[in-house]
Amino acid sequence: MFDVTTARQVDYRDGQGNQLQVTVFQDREDKGLWYLVPVPRLRIDNGQPTFNLTKYLKNQDGNAGICTFEVELFAPEDAKRAAQEQIPDIRAWGQFTWIGGDVFFDFDLPVEGKPEGQQICVSPSLFGSNVARFLVELETEAALNTFVGAFTGTGGLAPFSITYSMGVLTQLLGARAEVKYTASVAIDYERTYESKKDTWGKSQQVLVEVKQNLKSSGAGDVKVTPGAGGTPEVVQMVRDWAWSVLETQVASAIETAQRQATGNQNPISVVSDIFLTYAEDAIVEWSTPVSRFLPRFDAATWEKLYHEVDNRELVVVFELTGDPSDAAGVIGFEDVEVEVFYPTRTTDNSFKLSLGKGGESSVVYRAPGGGSFEPGYAYRYTVNFGGGESPYTSDRIETAATRVSFRPNLLGIRKVTCLGNGVPFEGTSPYAVRTLFIDFFETPPAGQPPKLQTKEMTRNGTPVEFSSTYHVPITNTYNYRLRYQLKTGEVITVQPPVLFGSNNADTVFVFTPQDYLTTFSFRALAMKGGTGFLELNVNGAYHDDQNPSQKVPPNYNWDGWVPEPQPGLSTSPTWAFQAQPDPQTAYFDLNGQVIYGDGDVATLSNIKVPYSRRALILKDTEEIYSVEIFTNEIDWTQVRQVSLNILQLADAKGTVLADLHEAAQQSFTLMRRLQDTPPPDAGRGGSVSAVNLIAFNMIPPASDMIVKSLPLYYTLYRPRGAPDIVFYYSADYVLNDGTRKGTGRLEVTNKLQIHLPPVATEPPGLLQAARITTR
Numbered sequence: 001m002f003d004v005t006t007a008r009q010v011d012y013r014d015g016q017g018n019q020l021q022v023t024v025f026q027d028r029e030d031k032g033l034w035y036l037v038p039v040p041r042l043r044i045d046n047g048q049p050t051f052n053l054t055k056y057l058k059n060q061d062g063n064a065g066i067c068t069f070e071v072e073l074f075a076p077e078d079a080k081r082a083a084q085e086q087i088p089d090i091r092a093w094g095q096f097t098w099i100g101g102d103v104f105f106d107f108d109l110p111v112e113g114k115p116e117g118q119q120i121c122v123s124p125s126l127f128g129s130n131v132a133r134f135l136v137e138l139e140t141e142a143a144l145n146t147f148v149g150a151f152t153g154t155g156g157l158a159p160f161s162i163t164y165s166m167g168v169l170t171q172l173l174g175a176r177a178e179v180k181y182t183a184s185v186a187i188d189y190e191r192t193y194e195s196k197k198d199t200w201g202k203s204q205q206v207l208v209e210v211k212q213n214l215k216s217s218g219a220g221d222v223k224v225t226p227g228a229g230g231t232p233e234v235v236q237m238v239r240d241w242a243w244s245v246l247e248t249q250v251a252s253a254i255e256t257a258q259r260q261a262t263g264n265q266n267p268i269s270v271v272s273d274i275f276l277t278y279a280e281d282a283i284v285e286w287s288t289p290v291s292r293f294l295p296r297f298d299a300a301t302w303e304k305l306y307h308e309v310d311n312r313e314l315v316v317v318f319e320l321t322g323d324p325s326d327a328a329g330v331i332g333f334e335d336v337e338v339e340v341f342y343p344t345r346t347t348d349n350s351f352k353l354s355l356g357k358g359g360e361s362s363v364v365y366r367a368p369g370g371g372s373f374e375p376g377y378a379y380r381y382t383v384n385f386g387g388g389e390s391p392y393t394s395d396r397i398e399t400a401a402t403r404v405s406f407r408p409n410l411l412g413i414r415k416v417t418c419l420g421n422g423v424p425f426e427g428t429s430p431y432a433v434r435t436l437f438i439d440f441f442e443t444p445p446a447g448q449p450p451k452l453q454t455k456e457m458t459r460n461g462t463p464v465e466f467s468s469t470y471h472v473p474i475t476n477t478y479n480y481r482l483r484y485q486l487k488t489g490e491v492i493t494v495q496p497p498v499l500f501g502s503n504n505a506d507t508v509f510v511f512t513p514q515d516y517l518t519t520f521s522f523r524a525l526a527m528k529g530g531t532g533f534l535e536l537n538v539n540g541a542y543h544d545d546q547n548p549s550q551k552v553p554p555n556y557n558w559d560g561w562v563p564e565p566q567p568g569l570s571t572s573p574t575w576a577f578q579a580q581p582d583p584q585t586a587y588f589d590l591n592g593q594v595i596y597g598d599g600d601v602a603t604l605s606n607i608k609v610p611y612s613r614r615a616l617i618l619k620d621t622e623e624i625y626s627v628e629i630f631t632n633e634i635d636w637t638q639v640r641q642v643s644l645n646i647l648q649l650a651d652a653k654g655t656v657l658a659d660l661h662e663a664a665q666q667s668f669t670l671m672r673r674l675q676d677t678p679p680p681d682a683g684r685g686g687s688v689s690a691v692n693l694i695a696f697n698m699i700p701p702a703s704d705m706i707v708k709s710l711p712l713y714y715t716l717y718r719p720r721g722a723p724d725i726v727f728y729y730s731a732d733y734v735l736n737d738g739t740r741k742g743t744g745r746l747e748v749t750n751k752l753q754i755h756l757p758p759v760a761t762e763p764p765g766l767l768q769a770a771r772i773t774t775r
Contacts, residue, residue, distance in 0.1 A: 001027070001028050001169065001170045001171060002025035002026065002027055002028065002035045002094070002170055003025060003026050003027065003028045003170075003173060004025065004170060004171075004172065004173050004174065004234065004237065004238070004286060005173045005174040005229040005230070005231070005234050006025055006026035007023055007024070007025055007233070007234070007237060007288075008023070008024050008025075008083075008086075008087065009021055009022075009023060010022050010023075010024055010079060010082050010083045010086055010087075011082065012076070012078050012079045012081075012082035012083075013078065014076060014078055015078065016156055018156065018157070020039075020076075020079070020292075022036055022037060022039060022076070022079040022083070022290075023036075023037040023288055023290070024036050024037070024083050024087070024090075025037075027094060028171070031089065032089060032090065032091030032092060033091070033092050033093075033094050034083070034087070034090045034092075034093060034094065035093070035094045035095075035096060036075050036079060036080060036083065036093060037096075037288045037290055038073035038074055038075045038096075038164075038290070039073065039074065039075075039076065039079075039164075039290050039292055040071050040072070040073060040103075040162040040163070040164050040290065040291070040292045041071065041072060041073075041074055041292060042069060042070070042071055042294055042295060043070040043071060043072045043129075043131060045070075048301075048304065049069070049295075049297070049301065049305065050069060050070035051067075051068070051069040051070075051151075051297075051305050052067070052068050052069070052305055052307065052364070053065065053066075053067045053144075053147060053148065053151070053305060053306050053307070054066050054067075054306075054307045054308070054309060054313065054315075055144055055306075055307070055308045055309075056309060056310075056311065056312045056313075056369075057308055057309065057310050057311075058310055058311055058312075061312065061373055062139045062140075063137055063138070063139060063312050064138050064139060064140050064141045064143065064144045065138045065144040065147075066135065066136065066137050066138060066313070066315050067134075067135075067136045067138065067147055068133070068134065068135050068136075068315065068317070068364050069133075069134055069294075070131055070132070070133050070134075070362070071103065071131070071132050071134070071162050071294075072128075072129035072130060072131045072132070073124075073129055073130045073164055073166070074129060075093070080093065096166070096168045097168060097169070098126060098130065098166050098167065098168055098505070099167050099168065099169060099285060099505045099506075099507050100126070100166070100167040100285065100503065100505060100507075101123070101124050101126070101130065101164065101165060101166035101167055101287070102121050102122075102123065102124075102164075102165050102207060103121065103122050103123070103124050103132035103162065103163070103164050103165075104119055104120070104121050104162070104163040104165070104208070105119065105120045105121075105122075105134050105136070105160070105161075105162055106118070106119050106160065106161045106162075106163065107119075107136075107147075107150070107159075107160040108146060108150075108159070108160075109143045109146060110140075110142045110143065110146055115146075119208045119211075119212070120134060120136065120208070121207050121208045122134060123321060123405075123503065124164070124166070124321075125319070125320065125321050125322075125361060126321065126322055126323050126503055126505050127320075127322075127323060127324060127355065127361075128355070128361070130164070130166065131361065131362065132162075132164075133317050133319055133362055133364075133403075135315065135317055135364075135402055135403065137402075148306070150296075151294070151295075151296055151297055151302070152296060152297060152299075152302055153296060154296075155296055156295060156296060157293040157294070157295060157296060158293055158294045158295060158296050159293070160293065160294050161291050161292065161293045161294065162291065162292055162293075162294060163289055163290070163291040164289065164290055164291075165244065165287045165289040166287060166288075167285040167286065167287050168285070168286055168287070169283060169284075169285060169286070169419070169507065170283070170284065170286045171281055171282065171283055171284070172238070172278055172279070172280060172281065172282045172283075172284045172286075173227070173228075173229060173234075173280065173281065174226070174227055174228065174229040174230040174231070174234040174235070174238065174280070175224050175225060175226050175227050175230045175234060175235050175238040175280065176224070176225045176227060176277070176278060176279050176280045177222065177223070177224050177225075177238055177239075177241075177242040177245075177277070177278045178222070178223040178224075178225075178242075178275075178276070178277050178278075179220070179221070179222050179223075179242050179243075179245055179246040179249070179274070179275075179276045179278075180220070180221045180222075180223075180246075180273075180274065180275055180276075181214075181219055181220055181221075181246060181249070181250050181271075181273060181274035181275075182218075182219050182220075182221070182273055183219070183271055183272060183273050183521070183571065183574075183615060184521070184571035184574065185217060185218050185219040186213075186217055186219035186271075206251045206254050206255050207247065207248065207251040210247050210250050210251045210254065211247050214243075214246065214247055214250060215243070220243070220246050220247075220250070222239055222242040222243050222246060224238050224239045224242060227280040228280070237288075240289075241284075241286060241287060241288075242278070244287055244289070245276070245278075245284075245285075246274070246276075249274055249276065250271070250274065253271045253272075253274065254271055271615060272519055272520075272521070272614040272615045273519040273521075273574060273576075275516075275517045279422060282421055282422055283419060283421045283460070283461055283509070284421075284509075285507065285509075309368070309369070310369075311368065311369030311370060311371070311373065312369040312373045313366050313367060313368060313369050314342055314344075314345075314365075314366065314367040314369065314373075314374075314375070314377060315364065315365070315366055315402065316340075316364070316365045316377070316401070316402055316403070316404060317362060317363075317364055317365075317402065317403045317404070318338055318351075318353065318362065318363050318364075318365060318379075318404045318406075319353070319361065319362035319363075319403070319404070319405055319406070320336065320353050320354075320355065320361045320362065320405075320406050321405045321406065321407055321503065322407045322408045322502075322503035322505065323408065323415065323503060323505040324355065324408050324411065324413060325413075325415070326413060326415060326467055326469050327415055327465055327467035331355055332385070332408075332411055332412070332413045332469055333383055333384065333385050333386070333411050333413075334354065334356070334384045334385065334386040335352045335353060335354035335356065335359065335384050336352065336353045336354070336381055336382070336383050336384070336406055336411075337350065337351075337352050337381065337382040337384065338350065338351055338352070338353065338363070338379055338380075338381045339379060339380050339381075340365055340367075340377060340378070340379045341377060341378040341379065341380075341396070342367045342377040342378075343370075343374070344367050344368045344369065344370050345366075345367035345368065351363050351365075353406065375400040376398065376399070376400045377398075377399065377400070378396050378397060378398050378399070379396075379397055379399070379404065380393065380394055380395070380396050380397065381393070381394050381406070381410075382394070383410070383411055383412075383471075385471050389471050390471070392412075392471060392472050392473070394473075407476060407502070407503060408502075408503070409473060409474050409475065409476040409502060410473045411473070412445070412469060412470035412471050412472055412473060412474055413468075413469055413470075414442055414466075414467060414468045414469075414474060414478065414502070415465065415466070415467045415505075415506070416440065416465070416466045416467075416478060416480075416502070416506045416507075416508060417463045417464070417465050417466075417506065417507050417508070418438055418455075418457065418463070418464040418465075418466070418480075418507075418508045418510055419460075419461065419462075419463055419464075419507055419508070419509055419510065420436070420457050420459065420460035420461065420462070420510050421460060421509045421510060421511055422460065422511055422512050423436060423457070423460055423484075423510060423511065423512055423513075424512055424514075425458060425459055425460065428487070429514075430486075430488065430514075431486065431512060431513055431514040432486065432487045432488075433484050433485065433486060433487070433513065434485045434486065434487045435456055435457070435458055435485045436456065436457040436458070436482060436483070436484055436485070436510065437454055437455075437456055437457075437482075437483040437485065437702065438454065438455050438456075438457060438464060438466075438480060438481070438482060438483075438510075439452065439453075439454050439480060439481040439482075439483065439699060439702065440452070440453045440454070440455070440466040440478065440479075440480045441453075441478065441479045441480070441640070441641055441697075441699045442468060442474065442475070442477075442478040442479070443474070443475050443477070443641065443643075443734060444470070444474065444734070444738050445470050445472045445473070445474055445738075446738065446740060447738050447739070448470065448738045449736070449737060449738045450640040450641060450734050450736070450738055451468060452640055452641075452699060452700065453466050454702070457510065476502055477498050477499060477502075478498070478499055478502065479495070479498055479499075479641075479697045479699060480495075480496070480499075480508065481493065481494070481495040481699060481707075482494045482495070482510060482513075483702060483707070484513040486513070490548050491547075492513040492547045492548065492580055493546050493547060493582060493707055494513070494580070494581070494582050494583075495582060495583065495584040495585075496583055497583055497584075497612065497695070498695060498697055513580065514580075515578035515579055515580055516578070516579065516580070516581060517576060517577075517578060518542070518576070518577055518578070518579045518581050518614070519574050519575060519576045519577075519614060520540060520542070520556070520574070520575045520588055520614045520615075520616075521571055521572050521573070521574045521575065521614070521615055521616075522536065522538070522558065522561075522571070522572040522616055522617075522618055523569055523570070523571055523572075523615055523616065523617045523618070524536070524563035524564075524569070524570045524571075524572070524618050524620075525568070525569050525570075525617055525618065525619045525620070526563065526564070526565070526566065526567045526568060526570070526597075526620050527567060527619060527620055527621050528567045530567070530597075530619070530620040530621050531596045531597035531598040531600075531620050532563070532565055532567075532596070532597035532620050533562070533563045533594070533595065533596060533597060533618075533620055534562070534595040534596065534597055534599070535560050535561060535562045535595050536558055536560075536561045536563070536572070536592070536593070536594050536595070536618075537558065537559055537560060537561075537592045537593050537595075538557070538558045538561075538590055538591070538592030538593070538594070538604060539555060539556070539557050539558075539590070539591050539592055540555060540556050540557075540558075540575060540588050540589065540590050541553045541554065541555040541588070541589045542554045542555070542577065542579060542586070542587075542588055542589075543586065543587055543588075543589060544579060544580060544581065544582050544585070544586040545585065545708065545710055546582045546584075546585050546586070546707070546708055546710060547580045547582060548580075553589075554577040554578075554579065556575035556577075558572055558573065558592075561573065565597075581611055582611070583610075583611045583612055584611075584696065584697075584698075584712070585708075585710040585711075585712065586610075586611040587608045587609060587610055587611060587713045588608070588609040588611075588614075589606060589607070589608060589609075590604045590606075590607040590608075590609060591604055591605060591606060591607070592604050594618060594623075596620055596720075597620065600720070602623045602624075602720075604624070606626075607624060607625065607626045607715065608626040608628065608713035608715070609626065609713065609715045610694065610712070610713050610714065610715065612694060613694075613715055616715065619717070621655065621719060621720055622655075622656060622717040622718060622719055622720060623717070623718050623720055624715055624716070624717055624718075625715070625716055625717075625718060625725055625752060626713055626714065626715050626716070626752065627646070627713065627714040627716060627727070627748075627752045627753070627754060628711050628712075628713060628751075628752065628753045628754070629644065629696070629711055629712040629713070629714065629753075629754045629756065630711050630753065630754065630755045630756065631698055631709050631710070631711065631712065631756050632709040632711075633755060633756060633757060633758050634698065634709070634756055634757075634758060635758035635759050636700040636701060638735055638736055638758075638759050639700070639733050639734070639735060639736070639759060640699070640700065640734045640735065640736055641697065641698065641699055641733070641734040642696075642697070642698040642731065642732070642733050642734075642756065643695065643696070643697050643698075643730075643731070643732045643734075644695070644696040644697075644698070644712070644729065644730070644731045644732075644756070645693065645694075645695045645696075645729065645730045645731075646693070646694050646696075646714045646716075646727060646728070646729045647690045647691065647692060647693040647694075647727065647728050647729075648690075648691050648692045648716060648717065648726065648727050648728065649688050649689070649690060649691065649726075649728065650688070650689055650690075650691040651688060652689075654691065655719060656691065656692070656716075656717045656718070656719060656726075657688070657726060658718060658719050658722035658723070658724050658725070658726055659724070659726065660726060660769050660771060692715075692716065692717065694714055696712050714727075723773060724771050724772060724773055725752075725771070725772040726769065726770070726771050726772075727769075727770055728767050728768065728769050728770070729746070729754070729767075729768055729770065730742065730765060730766060730767050730768065731743040731746065731756060731760065732760070732764040732765060733759065733760040733764075735759070740764040741759070741760035741761055741762060741763070741764055742760055742762045742763055742764040742765060742766050743756070743757060743760045743762060743768075744760075744761075744762035744766065744768070745768050746768070746770075748770040748772060750772060750773070752772060
């Protein structure tokens with residue numbers, strides 16, 4: 001690992017005479033080994049820049065043109081020579097092992113006649129030179145002309161820049177860091193700038209929006225305490241890194257809120273406070289962002305890169321992304337053949353993507369536009385594995401996406417590394433750990449036996465790896481459970497929510513089992529035309545029956561809290577306490593009254609709120625209830641996993657529907673919904689959407705330690721005055737032989753209870769409806 005306290009800035013001149021700078025680090029043990037942080041550049045292919053700007057002579061559907069280009073990382077030889085001249089002790093250069101990253105494109109576009117900064121974020125390939133591919137649709141002639149002016153004319157560099165922020169494992173030295181996100185401040189900022197819709201959570205641009213607003217809103221805070229070797233330069237570097245960590249954490253929380261679909265409200269409204277502490281010597285994912293301006297092109301080169309066509313084209317990026325290697329570092333496939341179906345292009349619709357010598361890891365597919373542009377197309381892909389394995393060919397896939405990424409899960413490859421970070425394996429504290437057991441589960445392809453792997457961790461810093469190789473696609477999700485065997489004999493169990501979006505370079509940091517700072521708050525939402533709230537008088541208690549608990553559960557009172565009278569979101573005082581949170585089975589128990597603006601009173605009587613709803617939204621048009629789900633009857637001798645997805649449906653205004661909807665009778669896999677594929681909608685003009693979605697995943701109790709089969713809880717909403725409570729669920733079982741079964745209809749009593757059966761027998765993925773008549 002490199003030593004962050006040894007960072008040196010090296011000045012050098014490139015081949016064009018530009019004065020530039022790079023960062024270098026020294027290895028912690030081999031003092032002659034140094035690492036140079038690579039810098040971005042426009043990728044060159046066969047002597048030509050991978051850049052294209054196309055103008056549409058007939059502006060269709062608000063598009064005047066499109067710009068596509070590729071960038072990559074490289075270590076300039078000029079920089080290495082300059083570094084070796086300035087640091088004579090450099091004997092060799094090391095290579096970073098990247099575990100993640102983001103690439104940002106910063107540019108200007110005219111808005112109301114004035115230039116306004118824009119930013120787009122994409123993921124790099126995580127192999128080779130970490131190529132990142134950008135596709136920018138230019139809506140107006142002025143926007144297109146801005147790009148033309150930026151990349152042509154005098155001067156060697158354009159005013160638009162690329163920033164790589166790549167993650168690599170190392171130890172935090174020279175300082176400790178604390179990061180904090182205060183949700184109520186972010187919500188107040190959102191209210192102040194209400195005209196900027198969706199300030200924090202634009203689709204596909206969550207991290208960009210968070211980076212732009214976290215500091216200016218005052219919702220984020222970073223504190224850095226110097227340690228050994230903590231020079232002012234190191235402290236500033238750690239501070240910059242800590243802000244990057246906080247931005248990523250907040251963006252991840254917002255993305256999770258979007259997936260869980262809590263209505264038409266901005267996802268920032270359901271994100272809880274975040275508190276994280278990084279001790280000196282902790283193993284962290286370090287990033288050193290590095291930027292470069294893109295080049296301008298001379299007239300001869302521009303003639304090859306700029307094009308004009310009559311009609312808007314179909315432009316799609318097909319690419320390989322993520323780390324495609326297995327646990328042994330072997331790439332798990334030979335190539336991917338892609339066939340595209342689009343009516344205006346009848347030839348050369350097939351191509352190959354590969355990582356082999358001379359192969360292409362991406363292709364920009366273009367099809368000429370017709371009189372009326374059609375964004376939809378279809379494709380089919382075949383994965384050739386080699387080694388005598390039969391290839392896999394997908395079904396024909398209909399889509400309108402402008403980017404198709406073939407992640408390792410589509411090639412049947414999964415690799416996850418767990419790394420202990422501050423787990424107290426030494427010492428005699430009450431939380432000292434003898435052994436940490438990690439239970440890892442992934443849903444296998446249909447018909448293949450499921451794999452529930454358990455491995456032990458006994459020291460920090462030593463990786464514990466889980467890997468699987470199939471030859472058919474697998475879901476891009478996985479579950480894990482941590483069982484801390486304390487030296488006192490007690491067991492602490494933690495099961496985080498399902499993880500999404502793996503690029504197969506995943507590192508899961510495992511921390512101490514001792515108490516963490518946990519928060520809970522209400523978010524009162526006064527709707528336009530609603531009655532508002534007079535006050536809330538509620539008592540809350542926290543229960544974690546899976547783990548050693550306090551003699552008296554932590555509790556808090558909201559006595560006489562009065563939300564803001566005007567329409568919008570108000571945040572209650574935040575309840576903060578220490579706990580060992582188990583997001584799967586821990587819950588809050590609420591009792592009290594909600595008094596609406598018209599004087600009506602809703603009594604909260606033992607309302608159970610799951611840990612994942614630590615920011616609970618209350619609308620002045622709805623009442624809340626809770627469902628108890630019993631899991632103790634599941635036959636774990638026959639079952640390897642149970643996935644339970646519960647949701648409600650809402651109209652275009654976000655109002656929960658109290659009548660059954662025909663979409664509930666259709667069969668579809670809810671996990672697709674969790675991965676951003678919308679569920680089918682029959683009727684209502686496409687205005688019905690899934691909201692308040694929670695996914696529970698259960699795996700077998702361990703044989704050597706007791707993991708209790710505790711009930712789960714789901715909080716749901718009913719429109720005030722409606723006679724019924726309506727919600728939908730899908731309960732699917734993965735059996736020992738890989739067979740998947742669903743429960744079909746489950747009886748839901750007027751007590752709002754669901755009993756999961758020992759074994760499911762119906763087809764999986766069926767969405768069922770439950771309607772309870774309230775009295």
